[in-house]
Amino acid sequence: MFKKILIAEDFQDTNKGIVDALENRFHIESIQEELYCDKAYNRFKVAFMNGEPYELLITDLYFKESHVDRRLTSGKALIEAVRGIDPNVKVIVNSMVDNPVEINPLFTDQKINGYVCKGRNSLNELIDALQEVRQNRTYVSPQINLNGANSIIEMDKYDLMILKDLSEGYTKKEISARLRAKNISPNSESTIDKKVSRLFDEFGAKNTHHLIAKLIKQGRI
Amino acid sequence: MFKKILIAEDFQDTNKGIVDALENRFHIESIQEELYCDKAYNRFKVAFMNGEPYELLITDLYFKESHVDRRLTSGKALIEAVRGIDPNVKVIVNSMVDNPVEINPLFTDQKINGYVCKGRNSLNELIDALQEVRQNRTYVSPQINLNGANSIIEMDKYDLMILKDLSEGYTKKEISARLRAKNISPNSESTIDKKVSRLFDEFGAKNTHHLIAKLIKQGRI
DNA sequence: GGATCCCTTACAGATTTCCGTAAGGGAATT
DNA sequence: AATTCCCTTACGGAAATCTGTAAGGGATCC
Numbered sequence: 001m002f003k004k005i006l007i008a009e010d011f012q013d014t015n016k017g018i019v020d021a022l023e024n025r026f027h028i029e030s031i032q033e034e035l036y037c038d039k040a041y042n043r044f045k046v047a048f049m050n051g052e053p054y055e056l057l058i059t060d061l062y063f064k065e066s067h068v069d070r071r072l073t074s075g076k077a078l079i080e081a082v083r084g085i086d087p088n089v090k091v092i093v094n095s096m097v098d099n100p101v102e103i104n105p106l107f108t109d110q111k112i113n114g115y116v117c118k119g120r121n122s123l124n125e126l127i128d129a130l131q132e133v134r135q136n137r138t139y140v141s142p143q144i145n146l147n148g149a150n151s152i153i154e155m156d157k158y159d160l161m162i163l164k165d166l167s168e169g170y171t172k173k174e175i176s177a178r179l180r181a182k183n184i185s186p187n188s189e190s191t192i193d194k195k196v197s198r199l200f201d202e203f204g205a206k207n208t209h210h211l212i213a214k215l216i217k218q219g220r221i
Numbered sequence: 222m223f224k225k226i227l228i229a230e231d232f233q234d235t236n237k238g239i240v241d242a243l244e245n246r247f248h249i250e251s252i253q254e255e256l257y258c259d260k261a262y263n264r265f266k267v268a269f270m271n272g273e274p275y276e277l278l279i280t281d282l283y284f285k286e287s288h289v290d291r292r293l294t295s296g297k298a299l300i301e302a303v304r305g306i307d308p309n310v311k312v313i314v315n316s317m318v319d320n321p322v323e324i325n326p327l328f329t330d331q332k333i334n335g336y337v338c339k340g341r342n343s344l345n346e347l348i349d350a351l352q353e354v355r356q357n358r359t360y361v362s363p364q365i366n367l368n369g370a371n372s373i374i375e376m377d378k379y380d381l382m383i384l385k386d387l388s389e390g391y392t393k394k395e396i397s398a399r400l401r402a403k404n405i406s407p408n409s410e411s412t413i414d415k416k417v418s419r420l421f422d423e424f425g426a427k428n429t430h431h432l433i434a435k436l437i438k439q440g441r442i
Numbered sequence: 443g444g445a446t447c448c449c450t451t452a453c454a455g456a457t458t459t460c461c462g463t464a465a466g467g468g469a470a471t472t
Numbered sequence: 473a474a475t476t477c478c479c480t481t482a483c484g485g486a487a488a489t490c491t492g493t494a495a496g497g498g499a500t501c502c
Contacts, residue, residue, distance in 0.1 A: 013239050021237060186450055
């Protein structure tokens with residue numbers, strides 16, 4: 001089993017629960033917990049420099065804000081940072097997010113090794129995940145279905161620009177004019193309409209309000 | 222210290238963290254954990270009937286849905302149910318909610334005895350809360366400011382309900398109907414219009430898209 | 443060359459939003 | 473009792489959104 005594990009999780013009770021469970025189950029030599037991404041990153045870096053690298057990072061996705069200035073504010077940023085130091089470190093994400101749209105890119109872009117969805121059985125799942133990842137396999141909580149038809153949604157820069165403008169209160173007519181002013185094509189009101197309507201289907205949104213709310217909550221806008 | 226404690230919390234890791242921490246700190250005779258509100262309620266009821274009532278309920282506010290049919294689906298409902306059995310039982314809520322607008326009614330309506338906001342110090346706060354509540358005092362996590370609720374922009378539960386519905390894609394006509402279905406007044410489309418328009422001014426939003434985006438980014442919805 | 447597919451754009455109609463005006467009712471004040 | 477204030481509600485019109493249909497253009501394939 002892994003000998004050195006680093007845990008980044010900002011809720012103290014959850015953090016303790018994970019540490020206790022892993023220690024009881026595996027008798028791992030060194031489990032270190034951190035409440036902040038930055039502190040986790042520093043600890044990871046120092047250990048790597050000293051030739052005693054962590055073998056596994058278990059991290060949450062979202063961290064509460066705090067009075068402390070933070071450079072890394074999300075699990076995604078933390079993963080990218082530690083992979084910048086040690087591209088081979090294993091990563092398991094432990095979060096309450098259950099939306100495949102959000103989880104899938106973690107595997108394809110961040111190349112994480114496991115995803116555990118917090119819930120009524122997540123400690124047991126985390127233990128399973130450790131064993132799978134240890135043997136170079138990936139793990140995903142069984143209730144998550146990554147193969148869902150729309151799980152990979154391509155949202156390019158163009159779509160993003162429109163959605164950002166919408167969320168800032170511009171009407172589609174205004175957005176059309178803004179695109180023309182930037183010499184960006186296509187830019188007709190009709191096309192913008194179509195683009196947004198297509199996103200309704202892909203994200204399962206009833207209307208623009210719903211779509212904006214979903215995307216902001218997912219941190220995509 | 223309390224001798225019998227019941228914990229309702231659906232995340233297994235959090236659940237375990239709390240139980241371990243309390244057992245380490247207090248050596249309480251009986252700590253029982255449940256992952257579902259209904260199960261917690263049943264356990265509470267049986268213990269009360271047998272003349273061995275729980276003295277304290279520690280509960281989360283929101284519970285994940287599951288395949289199991291659930292009668293009680295929220296901490297609020299659970300609190301009301303157990304208070305129906307034993308009006309004097311102490312209650313501490315342990316949740317990630319940090320919005321005073323949502324927390325305040327728990328004290329005024331549900332008469333809870335303590336509120337601990339999940340975070341980087343919440344296990345220690347929970348221990349403090351237990352000691353305070355044990356001595357018939359109330360406890361609130363220090364970072365929560367229940368009095369300053371109005372110092373920012375007053376947004377009451379009613380406004381919140383409307384905005385949440387809007388962000389979920391309901392039209393104002395639908396929201397009007399939903400309010401009527403819940404016997405909540407006022408509920409006319411016109412009034413909802415006015416409420417939202419007032420929020421445009423207060424938050425400096427151009428339209429509903431903009432307002433929803435701002436509020437979600439501020440974590441108010 | 444012709445058929446096909448996809449993207450852009452225009453347009454039209456139904457619905458919804460946004461905003462102003464105004465009427466009515468209840469509570470408080472004078 | 474009368475006035476004032478605030479909240480709720482109704483209504484109407486302009487603007488915006490949402491949805492479907494259709495025309496045109498470019499790229500690809502046979």
